[in-house]
Amino acid sequence: MPPDRKVIANIPRLNQYMDANGLEAIAVRSGVNFTYLAGMALPGTLARHLDLANTVRGFMLLWPRKGEPVIVLDSFAEKVALRDSWVPRVAIYHAYVESLYTRVAKILEDLGLGTARVGFEKDGLSATHWEEIQSALPRLEMVDCSRMMDEVRWIKTQGEIDLQKKVADLLDDALLEVFPSIRAGDTERQVHARIIESCLRHGFGWVHGILNSSSNHVMYGGESDLPFRQGDFVRNDYVAYLNGYAGHQSRLAILGKPTGEQQKGYDLTLDRSSQDDRALPCRRDSRRNLRVRCRRFQKGRN
Numbered sequence: 146m147p148p149d150r151k152v153i154a155n156i157p158r159l160n161q162y163m164d165a166n167g168l169e170a171i172a173v174r175s176g177v178n179f180t181y182l183a184g185m186a187l188p189g190t191l192a193r194h195l196d197l198a199n200t201v202r203g204f205m206l207l208w209p210r211k212g213e214p215v216i217v218l219d220s221f222a223e224k225v226a227l228r229d230s231w232v233p234r235v236a237i238y239h240a241y242v243e244s245l246y247t248r249v250a251k252i253l254e255d256l257g258l259g260t261a262r263v264g265f266e267k268d269g270l271s272a273t274h275w276e277e278i279q280s281a282l283p284r285l286e287m288v289d290c291s292r293m294m295d296e297v298r299w300i301k302t303q304g305e306i307d308l309q310k311k312v313a314d315l316l317d318d319a320l321l322e323v324f325p326s327i328r329a330g331d332t333e334r335q336v337h338a339r340i341i342e343s344c345l346r347h348g349f350g351w352v353h354g355i356l357n358s359s360s361n362h363v364m365y366g367g368e369s370d371l372p373f374r375q376g377d378f379v380r381n382d383y384v385a386y387l388n389g390y391a392g393h394q395s396r397l398a399i400l401g402k403p404t405g406e407q408q409k410g411y412d413l414t415l416d417r418s419s420q421d422d423r424a425l426p427c428r429r430d431s432r433r434n435l436r437v438r439c440r441r442f443q444k445g446r447n
Contacts, residue, residue: 152231153180163210166203169261170209172249175269178294179206183216185229185293186389188340191222198271202240205249206232210397217249228245246274247322250281264290308390313348315423316385316392324398331370331373333358336379349392354383375401 159182163171173179176195180186183206187195194200204222208214214232219240226235238248253259259282265275267289279287301309323339337356344352347372357364359378373379379398384391397414399407 151304151396153302153308154184155297155302155305158300159208160210162293162297163264165289166264166290166293167262168210168288168290170207170256170258170266171294172205172207173251173266173269174203174205175266175291177298178266178269179204180389180400181294181298182206182208182214182232183226184231184388185226185268186386187222187225187340188350191225192351196221197297197384198269198274201244203245203280205245207249207252207256209258215252217245217252219324220242225307237342247281250278250285253285255283258285258436260284260286262286262288264288264293266291266294267413297351299441305390306390308388308426310391312385312392313394314381314392315347315349315387316344318382319347319385320383320394324379324396327379327398327400329400332372333361334370336373337347340381342384344383345366349385352383352385354381354385356381356383373400376404376407378407438444 155252163169173265174195176192177197179195185257187204194202195204195382197203202219202221204215206214207217213234215234215236216226216230217236218226218234219237221240221412223237224236226232236248236252238245250259262281263285265278267275268365269292275287279285284363319340321345323336323431326339327336339352340354341352346352355365357380358371358373359380360374361369364380365382377400379400380395381398382395384393387390397411421436
């Protein structure tokens, strides 16, 4: 493990939830939970294998309630995991020759967990692979831990908060660098390329997003060769990742001086958002908060 990598995941909360659910271990393979517990973001093609449930080059992290966690991975990713993860133990399987899930079952058995109650993600593990593990360990009690892991991640540690602020600030730095450079005649594709380049140069591992001119009537349809014109809105929505945590912002920009109507819309948005941030409580029911915001915006427009 790199000497400067501290475990920032909420492990005390994980232990509490595992105890409450009677779990002796969890085995996760979805991108969000693997990254959360492994403390590493797989790059490029390797990351895609976390997204694809039917891949033959997948990954899984076994986290016993007692004992050391272990990352089970394809040999292509071994050096990346040893370099980046705070989990020091890895187990290698050979893709195209053996199955990840048969290997996971064997490790569970070796850890004395072959008849234990173990959590798996029903929303991240295919039915075929679920059955493969159950067939290899007929007495294993497999239960769904997807919702449990969501609730574990709800409460952020100070380390997570600090990292999230850092990545948000870095994304703002990239946008603030590129937005003033946009000129009438620049295409969506050209500006998007400059934002991606700036994000990577600022240290992000990878970035994706969308950028359109308000002259483009197809939103979220990818960047085109449509040129920006004076007075256009620069519509954007970017997500940039550092160590698995995302900076995710949409920043309003206008090419040139805003019209009176544009300034009025901006002032309304800023005023209502500021009021809502002060007045609305932090609730689990985000849909209710959204309905309240929509009503307030509508009253402000009328």
